[in-house]
Amino acid sequence: MQKIYRSLLTTLLFASVSTGALATEVTVMISGGFKAALEKLAPQFEAESGDNIILISGPSMGKTPQAIPARLARGENADVVIMVGDALKNLEKDKWLLPGSRVELADSSIGMVVKQGDPEPTIEKQADLRNTLLQAKSIAYSDSASGRYVSSQLFKKLGIEKKVKEKAHLIQRIPVASEVAKGKYALGFQQVSELMPVAGVTFIGELPEDVQYITRFSGAVTAKAEHPKEGKALLNFLSSAEVQKTIRATGMRSVKTERPINPRDTVQ
CATH class of the missing domain: 3.40.190.10 (Periplasmic binding protein-like II)
Structure with a gap:
């Protein structure tokens, strides 16, 4: 046996x-x-x-x-x-x-998040997005394709490049939403699929279609x-x-x- x-x-x-x-x-x-x-x-x-x-x-x-x-x-x-x-x-x-x-x-489209619990702004139209960016205390964007578009084209299209220059920040390597969740920045922009999995933020929505950038x-x-x-x-x-x-x-x-x-x- x-x-x-x-x-x-x-x-x-x-x-x-x-x-x-x-x-x-x-x-x-x-x-x-x-x-x-x-x-x-x-x-x-x-x-x-x-x-x-x-x-x-x-x-x-x-x-x-x-x-x-x-x-x-x-x-x-x-x-x-x-x-x-x-x-x-x-x-x-x-x-x-x-x-x-x-x-x-x-x-992949670009979207925006705020820290969970913060007021949820409207960005459905260009005017809404422009106003939201001008009122924000700080703005974060990635060092990849979405961030390059936000920093080099989006701000220009909205006519606010000079007005937001000092409060817009490049985030290298790590998810932008994670920095927003910590309260380091008021608004965060990145690919929607990179924003959604991060805890501690509220997904506001995509950029308006007339200023959207698809990657x-x-x-x-x-x-x-x-x-x-x-x-x-x-x-x-x-x-x-x-x-x-x-x-x-x-x-x-x-x-x-x-x-x-x-x-x-x-x-x-």
């Missing part, structure tokens, strides 16, 4: 090790805009594929060492990168990506990917029709969807 028990135990252990050995770790470098969507969808992909997803976070652009281009340049490994489409195009030009592997994933998020397999097949399978999964409801629930838009995000929508 003891021999039979040992034999059975050995068989089970061997089966467990063998099954684990078949699982591939797909390493994904990802910027904040699409991260919430991938975190929600990862368990489904892992269950269906048998592979495991390893996430490495970093901005799509900027000067911080954590930025995805900087990580790749110093030799960090990744099978897939998911980031702002324009920044991805630069990686493609520099030969960091596997040719033909780019996949369009989602569109495309895309993914690609890297040129030095250890698991290119599995990486492409992940991108195909993330762009499939079956996952669009989950992507939209995180505050992003399907590539062909133009519906603005309502602050009253509930994110599950």
